Amino acid sequence: MNQEPTKDYNPPTTSSQASLGSLAKKLMEIKGEIRGIDLKSDADFVIKERGKEGLNKVEEELKEVGYPVEYEKLETMGFYPGGLKALSLLAIKKALNLNDEKIKEMGSYAIKASFIIKIFIRYFSPISKFFFKESPKIWNKYWTAGEFIPVELDEKKKYAIVRVKNLNLHPIYCLYLEGYFSTFAHLVIGAEEINIEETKCVFRGDQYHEYLIKWK
Amino acid sequence: MEIDKNKNEDKISILLEDLDSLKSYIEDLFSFLPLPTCFISPIGVILEANPAFEKISGYKIDEIIGKPIEDIFAKEKTKEIFKEAEEKGSVSAREISVFTKEKKEIPVSLSIIARKSKEGEISGYFIGLFDLTNIKTYQKNLEEKTKDLQDSRSALINILEDVEGAWKSAEEEKNKTLAIITNFADGLLVFDKERKLSLINPQAEDFFDVKSRDIIGRSILELSTFPTIEPIVRLVGGEIKGVFRKEVQIREDLVLEVSTIPIMREEEKLGTLIILHDVSREKMIERMKTEFVSLAAHQLRTPLSAIKWTLRMLLDGDLGEITKEQKDFIEKTYQNNERMISLINDLLDITRIEEGRYLYNPVLADIESICQFVINSYKEELERKKIRIEFKKPGKKLPQVRIDVEKIKLVIQNLLDNAIKYTSPGGQIIISLKQTKKEIEFSIKDNGVGIPKDQQERVFSKFFRCANAIRMATEGSGLGLFITKNIVEAHGGKIWFESEENIGTTFYFTIPLEKEFEDFLKEF
Numbered sequence: 001m002n003q004e005p006t007k008d009y010n011p012p013t014t015s016s017q018a019s020l021g022s023l024a025k026k027l028m029e030i031k032g033e034i035r036g037i038d039l040k041s042d043a044d045f046v047i048k049e050r051g052k053e054g055l056n057k058v059e060e061e062l063k064e065v066g067y068p069v070e071y072e073k074l075e076t077m078g079f080y081p082g083g084l085k086a087l088s089l090l091a092i093k094k095a096l097n098l099n100d101e102k103i104k105e106m107g108s109y110a111i112k113a114s115f116i117i118k119i120f121i122r123y124f125s126p127i128s129k130f131f132f133k134e135s136p137k138i139w140n141k142y143w144t145a146g147e148f149i150p151v152e153l154d155e156k157k158k159y160a161i162v163r164v165k166n167l168n169l170h171p172i173y174c175l176y177l178e179g180y181f182s183t184f185a186h187l188v189i190g191a192e193e194i195n196i197e198e199t200k201c202v203f204r205g206d207q208y209h210e211y212l213i214k215w216k
Numbered sequence: 217m218e219i220d221k222n223k224n225e226d227k228i229s230i231l232l233e234d235l236d237s238l239k240s241y242i243e244d245l246f247s248f249l250p251l252p253t254c255f256i257s258p259i260g261v262i263l264e265a266n267p268a269f270e271k272i273s274g275y276k277i278d279e280i281i282g283k284p285i286e287d288i289f290a291k292e293k294t295k296e297i298f299k300e301a302e303e304k305g306s307v308s309a310r311e312i313s314v315f316t317k318e319k320k321e322i323p324v325s326l327s328i329i330a331r332k333s334k335e336g337e338i339s340g341y342f343i344g345l346f347d348l349t350n351i352k353t354y355q356k357n358l359e360e361k362t363k364d365l366q367d368s369r370s371a372l373i374n375i376l377e378d379v380e381g382a383w384k385s386a387e388e389e390k391n392k393t394l395a396i397i398t399n400f401a402d403g404l405l406v407f408d409k410e411r412k413l414s415l416i417n418p419q420a421e422d423f424f425d426v427k428s429r430d431i432i433g434r435s436i437l438e439l440s441t442f443p444t445i446e447p448i449v450r451l452v453g454g455e456i457k458g459v460f461r462k463e464v465q466i467r468e469d470l471v472l473e474v475s476t477i478p479i480m481r482e483e484e485k486l487g488t489l490i491i492l493h494d495v496s497r498e499k500m501i502e503r504m505k506t507e508f509v510s511l512a513a514h515q516l517r518t519p520l521s522a523i524k525w526t527l528r529m530l531l532d533g534d535l536g537e538i539t540k541e542q543k544d545f546i547e548k549t550y551q552n553n554e555r556m557i558s559l560i561n562d563l564l565d566i567t568r569i570e571e572g573r574y575l576y577n578p579v580l581a582d583i584e585s586i587c588q589f590v591i592n593s594y595k596e597e598l599e600r601k602k603i604r605i606e607f608k609k610p611g612k613k614l615p616q617v618r619i620d621v622e623k624i625k626l627v628i629q630n631l632l633d634n635a636i637k638y639t640s641p642g643g644q645i646i647i648s649l650k651q652t653k654k655e656i657e658f659s660i661k662d663n664g665v666g667i668p669k670d671q672q673e674r675v676f677s678k679f680f681r682c683a684n685a686i687r688m689a690t691e692g693s694g695l696g697l698f699i700t701k702n703i704v705e706a707h708g709g710k711i712w713f714e715s716e717e718n719i720g721t722t723f724y725f726t727i728p729l730e731k732e733f734e735d736f737l738k739e740f
């Protein structure tokens with residue numbers, strides 16, 4: 001795959017792996033783009049877990065489905081097809097035989113490694129201001145599609161509700177976001193124990209994705 | 217419009233590239249920084265850390281991020297530092313411990329700066345650490361070394377104090393010793409290893425009529441040039457030989473008893489001490505006593521002789537017939553008079569011995585025949601007491617020895633007389649003569665009462681008689697063995713005995729052969 005950002009990105013039309021291949025094609029047709037940094041954090045996680053060899057397997061997998069990616073060559077701040085994120089997660093899951101918890105862990109890892117998050121650190125306090133005003137901006141730093149909506153924050157009762165609208169990528173990304181939001185909440189709130197649940201999901205017939213985040 | 221759109225896209229592309237480069241630059245800088253650095257959120261959660269921080273904490277980056285700061289640093293101290301940073305904006309070089317993943321405690325110097333938002337609110341803290349482990353180790357070593365040095369110093373001070381104490385004690389001891397030496401009634405001369413005089417006390421200065429400054433440091437041989445010291449040097453010799461209670465006449469009125477004592481420290485001889493005891497007064501008293509005894513004895517002997525001859529004449533009937541009863545009385549009186557004369561003679565002998573006038577006439581004589589003569593003279597008494605006597609002569613003839621025959625005869629008589637006196641009837645006496653390399657040894661063995669152990673030391677003393685001897689024979693002056701010893705020693709011989717109570721006694725004396733005797737005489 002050409003590692004240039006989206007403007008020059010031309011996905012191949014054939015796939016050697018029928019199921020993931022056909023899914024890949026559909027995914028790649030999804031509108032919206034994602035920042036290269038998010039894809040690169042997938043690669044970092046794979047290297048951390050399985051080393052360079054693991055990453056090679058993933059890249060091989062992507063190559064087989066007709067969307068070869070060389071993660072190292074991805075531009076951190078560049079934009080790439082949004083579907084590639086779901087495809088990347090699926091390829092990693094398949095190549096490395098990861099369970100759902102590991103996918104959540106990837107989301108968690110992404111937030112820790114995120115340069116963009118660090119840019120927003122200065123806005124972490126106060127929490128309510130950050131939650132309602134700044135956090136939607138972070139979404140927009142990653143995605144050109146979808147919408148992050150902070151719905152409710154109750155610091156006393158220790159819970160928050162967030163929604164993701166207009167992004168129907170793949171259920172694997174729902175898991176990924178669970179990990180992502182959970183760690184994000186931990187960094188912002190500082191609570192040791194965070195529980196997150198996707199209470200609504202477009203893949204379950206809802207209008208949007210909604211997450212209930214609780215902490216102690 | 218299309219052109220503008222393309223231009224905007226190019227600008228965005230350039231900006232993205234710049235952002236990418238900036239990110240890389242920041243990441244490189246952050247990663248390269250050798251000092252552990254991290255960024256903390258306002259609520260105390262670690263949001264970023266560099267590899268140096270990973271290394272010091274032992275956590276991986278994804279383990280560090282999200283960790284509360286209290287998990288890494290000591291809670292109370294951290295709170296204190298953060299509070300100060302919040303107030304002052306920054307805090308520099310505060311010592312704190314990092315608790316690593318492996319539960320190790322690493323001392324670090326922590327600097328912190330609060331990051332503020334545009335509105336002036338704290339948006340986080342940058343923390344920089346400096347590992348103090350090496351410094352602490354060095355400091356610890358330094359402290360240990362300092363402590364060692366302090367201990368050594370204390371020990372040294374203690375030693376010095378001990379030494380000072382010991383020096384004071386030694387000084388006190390020295391002063392005491394000097395006081396003793398100075399005030400000692402005896403004269404003292406101390407010679408060092410080289411036999412040079414190192415000390416003379418005032419008493420010795422008086423004895424020799426010298427001043428210490430004139431003689432200190434001089435060798436013993438040099439001291440012989442002083443007429444008063446010369447007799448001492450002659451006695452002890454250049455090598456300062458060991459002498460014990462030897463009398464030396466320094467002047468007409470001064471007799472010193474000289475003893476030498478080696479001054480030793482363990483095996484090493486440090487010098488010699490010569491002790492000079494003034495015996496002039498004792499000598500004078502002794503002389504006066506001897507003179508008195510001599511005078512008295514002489515004065516007594518004349519009338520006793522007159523009595524003796526008068527009694528003899530009475531007993532022999534020269535003055536007319538006497539009854540048997542009268543004869544018995546006169547006989548007893550005569551015997552007692554004889555004993556008195558004998559005692560007076562002994563006393564005169566002693567006075568002569570003590571005055572050094574016990575002159576004898578040495579001639580070459582055959583001691584065997586003298587022994588035989590004495591034995592023969594006691595034949596009747598031996599038979600009367602039924603005591604067997606045996607005279608063991610050596611196999612070959614003994615050489616003649618130079619002796620005063622009368623005096624040696626007296627010696628043998630005294631010894632045989634004692635043997636007979638203190639041996640019960642039926643007993644046995646053995647007299648032996650034998651020749652050794654340098655002398656002739658005489659011995660007389662009896663199986664008489666023996667001499668009690670506790671009295672053996674005093675046997676050769678004047679007027680001493682053993683308790684059991686007194687019980688057996690009331691007669692006896694206690695002078696015989698004293699005279700005997702003096703006679704033997706005047707011949708250069710020795711006398712001694714072995715005795716066991718109720719078993720018997722053996723007396724021995726030796727007479728040196730002629731050559732040895734001549735050598736002995738040369739000493740006088």
